Amino acid sequence: MVDVSLIQPVSQVAAAIGVCVAAIYYVMVLREQRRNTKLTLETRQAQVFRDFHKTMESYEFIKMAQELIYDWSWSDLDDFMAKYGKNDIDARTKMTIVFGYFEGIGIMTRRGLISVDLVYEFYYNTIIAFWEKYAVIVGGLRVMFGSPQFYEPVEWLYGEVKRLQVARGHGFDRSALK
Numbered sequence: 001m002v003d004v005s006l007i008q009p010v011s012q013v014a015a016a017i018g019v020c021v022a023a024i025y026y027v028m029v030l031r032e033q034r035r036n037t038k039l040t041l042e043t044r045q046a047q048v049f050r051d052f053h054k055t056m057e058s059y060e061f062i063k064m065a066q067e068l069i070y071d072w073s074w075s076d077l078d079d080f081m082a083k084y085g086k087n088d089i090d091a092r093t094k095m096t097i098v099f100g101y102f103e104g105i106g107i108m109t110r111r112g113l114i115s116v117d118l119v120y121e122f123y124y125n126t127i128i129a130f131w132e133k134y135a136v137i138v139g140g141l142r143v144m145f146g147s148p149q150f151y152e153p154v155e156w157l158y159g160e161v162k163r164l165q166v167a168r169g170h171g172f173d174r175s176a177l178k
Contacts, residue, residue: 009088028099041079044113045114045118046112047113048108048113048116049114049115049119052101052104052105052108052114053122055101056101056122056123057118059100061097061101063095063127064094064102065097065098065130066134068094068095068098068130068134069126069129069130070131072084072091074137077136077137077140077141080137080140086159098130099151099154102127102130102131102157103151103153103154104153105119105123105153105157106153106154106155106156106157107153108141109157109160110153110156110157115162116160116161117164119157119160119161120160120161120164120165124161124164124165124170125163127157127158127161128158128161128162128165130154130158131154131157131158132158135155137150138150138154140157152155157163
């Protein structure tokens with residue numbers, strides 16, 4: 001016959017083992033859930049980026065961006081406004097589309113919806129060329145409209161991309177902009 005005094009310690013050990021097994025299982029489930037959450041986030045980032053990239057690789061957008069970066073020229077803000085501003089709806093539309101695109105990428109990147117590294121890998125030359133050409137114009141427009149945050153996400157994106165460019169030692173020939 002089994003001694004009753006032995007049953008109690010054995011049941012306590014069994015209960016303790018059960019609690020340990022449950023705790024280990026719970027930790028494993030949490031780790032798997034964390035991994036799945038990370039994969040879901042990465043998938044969402046890739047989808048958002050893919051949608052933005054579709055715009056960037058369209059013929060129409062490339063043509064507009066190249067025109068703004070390489071073909072437009074001006075001597076100062078007044079000259080810029082006379083050539084591309086108030087009376088030229090086509091130029092204003094192109095500017096709104098291209099600036100808006102980079103502003104959207106800046107907002108999405110700053111909020112963590114798109115990785116700065118991913119944006120850098122695809123667009124660093126374009127973002128640098130664009131902002132370095134238009135920074136003075138944007139500064140003037142900020143004063144003109146009394147809106148210091150005007151296209152601030154584009155400026156922020158430029159700063160992040162520029163930081164990565166310097167950190168990675170990648171060059172950029174600004175003479176191509178002239």
